[in-house]
Amino acid sequence: MLDNIYIAKFKKIGIFLVVFTLIFIFFFFTLKYTLPFVLGFIIAISTKKANLYLQKKLKVSPGISAIITTTIVFAILGVAITLLVYKTTTEVILLLSKVPSIDKLSLYIERFLMEITELVGQIDPQVVSTLYGYLQGLLTGALGIGIRVLNKILSIVLSLPSMFLIAIISFIATYFISKDYSIFSKSFYSIFSIDGKAKMRSIVESAITMTLGYAKAYMLVVFITFVQTFIGFSILKINYALILSIMCALLDLLPIVGTIIIYIPLIAYNFYIGNTLVAVGLIVLYIIVTVMRQIIEPKIVSTTLDLHPILILAAIFIGLKVSGVIGMIYFISLLVAYKILVKVNVI
Structure with missing residues (x-):
């Protein structure tokens, strides 16, 4: 028979799996309605330290600091997305026509x-x-x-018109969440007892830190793949280097069959038309990108989440096998949530 301590722990883990799965399903089914507010919350959380810094150093009110950080973030995103959309649209239309x-x-x-x-x-x-x-x-x-x-x-x-509407609502949501973050925080924690408040605060802070850390880590992995591919394609003078690099970065989320979907046709085509040097260069570039990804991904992601690399790799592989990218997000989120609850002695 199992020890009562382990039986109690298994019960907690079972309850955690059921509750987490229900929350995850509810979140993704309602995301199309809540997307602007989710984006606003994420950006507000990401700029929290900047807001506190402005309030402390410049002696400004939360409203002023919120409008400054929100405007800066959305201005940077707006310029970057506009340039990217313009270049991407041009290349996609030309590529589809050929x-x-x-x-x-x-x-x-x-x-x-x-x-x-x-x-x-x-x-x-x-x-x-x-x-x-x-x-x-x-x-x-x-x-x-x-x-x-x-x-x-x-x-x-x-679909830019709808995206523009989402951007406007996200801007407003970000501003109000940033401005009244302390009020929302106090209202939320007020429903808990003194001990529960401390524990819940620890859970929330750990969840935010680890989740943002994972997001930043994976964005860094994808960005590195994009930069390596774009530089390599540009050196090799591959047409539509930008859009192909973006596709490689997105497909890089898939194991084994990721970037190879782009590289194999390019390599075969260049061999066929007699550009042997370019084809060999693409093979070398693919090997470099693949090796670098295998080296940096487990290290960056596992270091950020304080999880063993084998757990991250297992979550990515099993998740993609079960339900694609959504499955990968589910299993990674499950690991993060479990790690947080263990850290604060809930499980």
């Missing part, structure tokens, strides 16, 4: 196999037929994924 059709793709594959046959010598027709079907399926799949990603990016760009 994407080959399935018939042209089949023709390229046939030519490619004919050239290989001439170079290698006589090949069994059955082998050629099998290879043709395999390559056609592989490249068609990669092309389909690429087109879907490009169309998704373009649809996001074309």
